[in-house]
Amino acid sequence: MKRLSVVIANYNYAAYVGQAIDSALALSWDDVEVVVVDDGSTDVSRDVISGYGSRVRALFTENGGQRVAVNRGFAESTGDVVVFLDADDVLPPDLPVHLARAWRDGVSKVQFRMQRIDRIGVAIGTPFPAYDPVPSPADVRRWATTTTAYPTPPASGNAYARDFLERIFPLGPELGDFADSGCLAAAPFLGDVVTVPEVVVGYRQHGANDSNLLVDDTRFTREVVRARARWRFARDVAGAGGEGHVDEAPLRRSRELLQFRVAAERVSPAAAGLPGDGRPRQLLDVLRSPLQPGPESWRDRVVIAGWCASVLLAPRPAVRRLLELRWGRRQPVQADAQV
DSSP states (O other), rough: OOEEEEEEEESSSHHHHHHHHHHEEEEEEEESEEEEEESSSSSSSHHHHHTGGSEEEEEOOOOOOHEEEEHHHHHOOOOOEEEEEEEEEEEOTHHHHHHHHOOOEEEEEEEEEEEEEOOOOBBBBBOOOOSSSSHHHHHHHHHHHHSSSOOOOOOOGEEEHHHHTTTSSSGGGGGGTHHHHHHHHHHHGGGGEEEEEEEEEEEEEEEETTOOOOGOTTHHHHHHHHHHHHHHHHHHHHOOOOOOOOOOGGGGOOHHHHHHHHHHHHHTTTSSSSSTTOOOHHHHHHHHGGOOOSOOHHHHHHHHHHHHHHHSSSSSSHHHHHHHHHHHTTOOGGGGGGG
């Protein structure tokens, strides 16, 4: 690893983007490039970013959404390893040291753990994902192939090989506006995913996070739709699309996705999710769920199956309480692990 590029896409995060930039500039590596794309912010973000002068490459664009901003930032970057840092997250200074030790030919991405932090940077809870045991690249590829899912942090917790990214960029609109979807989805199929549990990246929770599912019932269906789009993208870039046909059976084996499917079925059943989905099919998938492959322990598999069955069978007034028990602490959306 020679040059490390940190690409930050910002929109109206003036309160946090300076801390993100500071963390990138403080990385313990001789050659770090920081590219900041401001996506047409209407707050004082431009003033904050401009204050760094020549220490960062700043691009000020019209608002086009995160995916467009990240496409632009990647095109302007030159590093052979790239981190897409969310403007409200922060990197630890020693990240490049651990990254360099893990790096080798054939790696598509190196993934870390993340620590929830509040508005002022105080740690909340424990780091995630819980890699127990630490998965090998072969484990990740097998889980991704058979269930569409593997344990991974969202955007800021990953460092990507440039030669991998050049095979999938620019990211197209079929993935929606979230830039990390395509990167996470394709990584196991176009290289090795290496896990480094010692590194902890700061994941800020401030109430406006997209991962706060309980603010809108349609977000559960949205996560199902995203997962399906990511899976189709991953199989297409891996050359397994077969003239547009993608086998979607692995989506039904994902325990993480199953939780979103049953939640969507109870709170917004008219919305589109997986084709042919519904309560009878989901109950069958719940019964099969503990036997499906994946990193979860048998205990966790049984707990997930029990929660899903409860959501599907509970009286409607009890459903909300079950959803709050699962997502009430605004945990990061682990559908980011669905590929």
